[in-house]
Amino acid sequence: MNITSLKLSATNCFVIRAAENYVLIDTGYEDDWGEFCTRLREADVELAQISHLILTHHHDDHCGLLHNILRENDSIRVVMSHRCKDLILRGENDLTHGGGYVNRWVALIVRLYLSLILRKTRHTFPPYQLRDGDFLVTGDANLQDIGIPLNGKIIETPGHTVDSISILFADGDCLVGDAAANMLQFAGTKYCAVFITDLGAYYESWEKIISAGASRIFPAHGAPFAADKLKGNLWKNKAEDMAPYRYECEIAFYVCFLKVASRYDFDISQTLPIRIIHVLRQRAPVHGFHILIKLYRVYRATGNYEHYTWFTSKDITRSVVAPSTGNQGETRITERS
Numbered sequence: 001m002n003i004t005s006l007k008l009s010a011t012n013c014f015v016i017r018a019a020e021n022y023v024l025i026d027t028g029y030e031d032d033w034g035e036f037c038t039r040l041r042e043a044d045v046e047l048a049q050i051s052h053l054i055l056t057h058h059h060d061d062h063c064g065l066l067h068n069i070l071r072e073n074d075s076i077r078v079v080m081s082h083r084c085k086d087l088i089l090r091g092e093n094d095l096t097h098g099g100g101y102v103n104r105w106v107a108l109i110v111r112l113y114l115s116l117i118l119r120k121t122r123h124t125f126p127p128y129q130l131r132d133g134d135f136l137v138t139g140d141a142n143l144q145d146i147g148i149p150l151n152g153k154i155i156e157t158p159g160h161t162v163d164s165i166s167i168l169f170a171d172g173d174c175l176v177g178d179a180a181a182n183m184l185q186f187a188g189t190k191y192c193a194v195f196i197t198d199l200g201a202y203y204e205s206w207e208k209i210i211s212a213g214a215s216r217i218f219p220a221h222g223a224p225f226a227a228d229k230l231k232g233n234l235w236k237n238k239a240e241d242m243a244p245y246r247y248e249c250e251i252a253f254y255v256c257f258l259k260v261a262s263r264y265d266f267d268i269s270q271t272l273p274i275r276i277i278h279v280l281r282q283r284a285p286v287h288g289f290h291i292l293i294k295l296y297r298v299y300r301a302t303g304n305y306e307h308y309t310w311f312t313s314k315d316i317t318r319s320v321v322a323p324s325t326g327n328q329g330e331t332r333i334t335e336r337s
């Protein structure tokens with residue numbers, strides 16, 4: 001398959017010729033637009049020539065440019081997993097299905113990289129409402145059945161997120177989004193993405209990719225590699241080595257970082273995750289450790305950080321919505337001193 005990579009700030013998107021048109025796989029971060037247009041021009045492809053856009057999953061570094069692209073060509077059919085529809089409408093990376101970083105080193109490196117280099121830790125993107133003509137994939141689907149004149153299929157490959165899909169061509173080339181990756185190998189990723197919702201499902205997706213006949217893997221992060229690498233690294237990372245994504249850890253990191261950054265007059269407030277800004281806004285000047293202790297106590301009391309609002313600075317009183325129990329009521333917690 002003649003696959004052209006469009007390398008953006010953090011994401012590899014791909015364009016593939018399909019008869020008179022092109023299929024685009026994924027977009028980049030919301031502010032990758034200039035880079036995206038440059039890469040497309042270098043590939044000698046015009047936005048008007050794109051007929052389909054396949055989103056491998058809903059994350060901010062894959063969906064950020066969707067609106068920009070459709071503004072230029074609104075006839076593009078967007079293809080995604082049926083599980084993506086609601087997640088992409090929320091405009092925020094899904095954390096309601098749990099998960100975490102593949103190990104603690106990766107957690108540290110990714111936080112540093114996102115905050116210092118990329119300055120993109122909000123994990124949000126412009127929400128997208130499905131339009132008429134878009135296509136939701138349920139199970140596996142032949143590309144020709146959704147109007148793409150290429151010999152290949154879309155397969156469900158969950159694990160990184162619940163809505164992850166891959167595109168497997170008859171010649172063995174497989175575009176996997178984040179269902180595999182080729183980055184931070186020195187930190188022990190072993191061809192896994194840095195963040196995984198369900199490690200068991202992730203490796204089962206690898207087995208599916210291998211048994212379906214993939215020979216070359218094109219990840220969204222890092223260079224293409226032979227599918228044999230997946231065989232050789234199956235089940236190598238362990239669930240017990242993962243660093244669960246917990247807000248208190250994220251907050252601890254960013255609060256410490258903010259304190260150091262403010263000493264050097266380096267404003268990172270624009271790069272902080274929205275939930276954390278929410279906390280910090282109520283607490284200026286920032287007392288990082290104090291906030292952390294309070295949040296930890298709330299976490300111990302509720303076991304839930306999915307949604308929270310920080311109300312006052314003296315007593316901890318906050319509302320907790322517990323989606324896992326379906327309890328939409330408010331829980332008030334008063335800190336014991």
Ligand SMILES: [Zn+2]
Nearest residue numbers: 057059160178
């Ligand atoms: Zn992702």
